[in-house]
Amino acid sequence: MSTLSLPPRLLMGPGPINCYPRVLSAMATQLVGQYDPVMTGYMNEVMALYRRVFNTSNQHTVLIDGTSRAGIEAVLVSxxxxxxxxxxxxxxxxxxLLAEICERAGAKVHTIEVPWGEVFDPQQIEEAVQRVRPKLLAIVQGDTSTTMLQPLAQLGEICRRYDVIFYSDATASIGGNAFDTDTWQLDAVSIGLQKCLGGPSGSAPITLSPRYVELVRKRHHVEAGIKDSHHHGASGSRIQSNYFDIPMILDYWGEERLNHHTEAASMLFCARECAITLLDEGKDAVIARHKLAGDAMLAGIQALGLQPFGNLQHKMNNVVGVTIPHDVDGEAIRHTLLHRFNIEIGTSFGPLKGKIWRIGTMGYNARQDAVLHTLQSLETVLRQQRGPITGTPGAGVDAALAVYDENRQ
Amino acid sequence: MSTLSLPPRLLMGPGPINCYPRVLSAMATQLVGQYDPVMTGYMNEVMALYRRVFNTSNQHTVLIDGTSRAGIEAVLVSxxxxxxxxxxxxxxxxxxLLAEICERAGAKVHTIEVPWGEVFDPQQIEEAVQRVRPKLLAIVQGDTSTTMLQPLAQLGEICRRYDVIFYSDATASIGGNAFDTDTWQLDAVSIGLQKCLGGPSGSAPITLSPRYVELVRKRHHVEAGIKDSHHHGASGSRIQSNYFDIPMILDYWGEERLNHHTEAASMLFCARECAITLLDEGKDAVIARHKLAGDAMLAGIQALGLQPFGNLQHKMNNVVGVTIPHDVDGEAIRHTLLHRFNIEIGTSFGPLKGKIWRIGTMGYNARQDAVLHTLQSLETVLRQQRGPITGTPGAGVDAALAVYDENRQ
Structure with missing residues (x-):
């Protein structure tokens, strides 16, 4: 049977994106046993590394073995x-998605909405908290569907004031935008590797405040098959998922080392390498690199005469929405970019389906050459499809080059 | 920060075990996009490969992105x-574990039990089915905790007769023991990669019969955030998990290609390579290799004067339980094997905690050299701890060699 043979795509969509080569190499590492001190040592190291990624002193910072939404569901259902x-x-x-997962957990869910392309004022959220008096506030930091970044800095204080558990998913934004778990007083955060951390989908780091852990530990049970006389019995209502039972997962990652799942070791090596890659370069430097690539891409898009989508003041650094011009077949453009230039840009769904492209500059691909090739190629396929664009030829790539040049000075 | 540096352990426990080198290499492959035709092509190929692994013509044969128990929970909760x-x-x-996951899904669970080390007669199960009249029968094929392999061949017919959905988890056994989804009339099967398939934990292939799919499709919903006018509304009661919502997962793997999670591409490449490794060698040849390694290990254990655990007629090919002699410190033996010989054998939990070791010969490690080194090392550490064993020095390794020699003729 054939060996894997994949084309060298440049992934400039909203994620997944190309992995850092060192992250890919880490996954090819041969295993050790689940309770080998070398393995549990690496588990402890991963906890320490992700505390730094999350900017937190939370002891309980672990991986959920699944894609990003596995982390979301674990936090919510527990x-x-x-x-x-x-x-x-x-x-x-x-x-x-957050609302749906909460509903499935049996919660009474109240939503408030702003139009796609906008974010919330803290006042709007405080008003709703006051009205609804929720046990938990769940909000994403960056929503790739709209490219928007919700400011979270003031929400923690509101949540404390009303005794609300404050949870955010930062899968789309972490690494490319500031994130500060402890300063922002978050009780739970979930992320994935496949955006600005430059890894593949398949592991979901989470961090949990002592307040959150105290809450879920009230629902602590030990699995029947591994129970022995040392284990105290059940307490509180049972969490409806075994796989996402955070008290059990913490027993596995903690000193008890009680068996739950078998840790997905290759994905753990991968998550470790993603964190080290980020921390070696420096969190601020990586955010600055994303900001620069995002600014250059935005300048290029605008210089090509294209309209960026949404409120640019609140755009994530790592992705831009581009309104598809009326005289252009958006899917045909994407098809040509992919099949002739080996470059992928993103489509959209829901209310934005067929209306915008999404172009990402994330992780390994938050690079000058990736930005320049994408803009040149986009100009070419636009020109091929609808004839010469208005404005100077090469305006897009030149504008991006100018952003990079300014930054050098 | 340091690069990964792991000792070259020989993993002879009940799993995880060392991965096939080609499986590790597959994970280091650079990604393409989630909806790239190359990626969806590989998803389709993985479906076809696992149909062959499971011995089934079930269209709906996909991966659940998580460890083995993710596959279990997906099948049950849906x-x-x-x-x-x-x-x-x-x-x-x-x-x-199966019982617990069913309970958490709100089911009324009836269990029947045999002592650890035994399996069920089909009559016992039929009697219980008759009494309980369940909607679903859930049973593992191989339970690594006891090393036993439950015969399943006659259970499918019983389930059809009483209109019961028949589900089995074959994580511990698949690849090393016969498994026949369609002939045995199974409606759902879940497995993992980290046993006889020679991969790491982190991906859970499942196969689902048309009968099972028809049942869960009655509970089909489309996610709010991606719904558009083409999508029909909800039907049936909502599945309590989003992540494990099989109708949604099938919409992602099927022609609809409706976004759910972002497929864990590296683990998919890995799962693909595990299947190809199995099928290239040949399923029957791989089972025979596991039988031979298991027989050799068992002969060696017995020749060392050690007592195997449980009903040997129903032992899995790929793992043996070994009663820890009364005059031996079982954990000290394991410690020395690991730290001086780089060989891991398994401990136990629940009622067998401290009573047996578990020694596996699985996947890549179902090899003559692995068996021989393990037996030699076990003899040495036993001798070091309690003085010369009764019987001929080298009796264990010689007995194993004899099994391999007989097999050559």
């Missing part, structure tokens, strides 16, 4: 009991 | 509604 009240401010697809 | 009646025959730890 905290929520049927009838609990939750507030979800929705500014794109992933807000709807 | 099928079960609160109040549904389930029968779980328990012959080890993983039976208890």
């Amino acid at each position: 905290a929520l009991e049927p009838g609990d009240c939750v507030l979800v401010p929705v500014f794109g697809r992933f807000g709807h | 099928a079960l509604e609160p109040g549904d009646c389930v029968l779980v025959p328990v012959f080890g730890r993983f039976g208890h």
Whole structure:
């Protein structure tokens, strides 16, 4: 049977993106056993590394073995009991996802919404908190569906004031935009590797505050098959998922080392390398690199006469929405970019389906050459499809080069 | 920061085990986009490959992105509604796990048990089915906690007769023991990669019969954030997990290609390579290799004067339980094997904690040299701890060599 043979795509969509080569190499490492001190040592190291990624001193910083939404579901289903009240401010697809997962956990979900392309004022959220008095506030930081970045800095204080558990998913934004778990007083955060951290999908780091852990530990149970006389019995209502039972998962990552799942070792090596890659370069430097690439891409898009989508003041550094011009077949452009130039840009869904492209500059691909090739290629395929664009030929790539040049000075 | 540096352990426990080198290499492959035709092509190929692994013509043969118990939970939580009646025959730890996951899904769970080290007669199961009249029967094929292999061949017919959905988890056994989804009339099967398939933990292939799919499709919903006018509304009761919502997962793997999670591409490449490695060598040849290695290990253990655990007629090919002699410190033996010989053998939990070791010969490690080194090393550490064993020096390794020699003729 054939060996894997993949084309060398440049992935400039909203993620997944190309992995850092060293992250790919890490996954090819031969395993050791699940309870080998070398393995548990690496688990502890991963906890320490992700504390730095999250900017937190939370002891309970671990991986959920699954894609990003596995982390989301673990955080929500472990905290929520049927009838609990939750507030979800929705500014794109992933807000709807948070709401849906809370509903499936039996919670009473209240949503507030702003139009896609906008974010919330803290006042709007405080008003809703006051009205709804939720047990938990769930909100994404960056919603790739709209490219918007919700400011979170003032929400933690509001949540403390009303005794609300504050949870955010930062999958789309972490690494490319500032994130500050402890300063922002977050109780739970979930992320994935496949955006600005430059890894593949398949591991979901989470961090949990002592307040959150105290809450979910009230629902602590030990699995029947591994129970022995040393283990105390059940307490509190049972979490509806075994796989996402955070008290059990913490027993596995903690000193108890009680067996739950078998840790996905290759994905753990991968998550470790993503964190080290980020921290070696420096968190601020990586954010600056994303900002620069994002600014250059935006300048290029505008110089090509294309309209960026949404409120640019609140755009994530790492992705831009581009309104598809009326005289252009958006899917044909994407098809040509992919099949002739080996460059992928993103489509959209829900209310934005067919209306915008999404172009990412994330992780390994938040690079000058990636930005320049994408803009040149986009100009070429636009010209091929609708004839010469208005303005100077090469205006897009030149504008991006100018952003990079300014930054050098 | 330091690069990964792992000792070259020989993993002879009940799993995870060393990966096939080609499986590790596959994970280091650079990504393409989630909806790239190359990626969806590989998804389709993986479906076809795992049909062959499972011996099935089931169209719906996909990966769940998580460890083995993610596959278990997906199958159970998608099928079960609160109040549904389930029968779980328990012959080890993983039976208890199946029961627990069903309970968390709100099912009324009936268990029957045999002592650890035994399996069920089909009559016992039929009697219970008759009494309980469950909607679903859930049973593991191989339970690594006891090393036993439950015969499944006659259970499918019983389930059809009583209109019961028949589900088995074959994580511990697949690849090393016969498994026949369609002939045995199974409606759902889940597995993992980290045993006889020679991969790491982190991807859970499942196969689903048309009957199972028809059942869960009655609970089909489309996610709010990606719904558009083409999508019909909800039907049936909502599955309590989004992540494990099989109708949604099938919409992603099927022609609809509706976004759910972002497929964990590196683990998919890995799962693909595990299947190809198995199929290239040939399923029957791989089972025979596991049988031979298991027989050689068993002969060696017995020749060392050690007692194998459980009913040997029903032992899995790929793992043996070894009663820890009374005059031996079982954990000290394991410690020395690991730290001086770089060989890992397994401990136990629940009722067998401290009573047996578990020695595996799985996947890449179902090899003559692995068996021989393990037996030699075990003899040495036993001798070091309690003085010369009774019987001929080298009796263990010689007995194993004899099994391999006989097989050559």
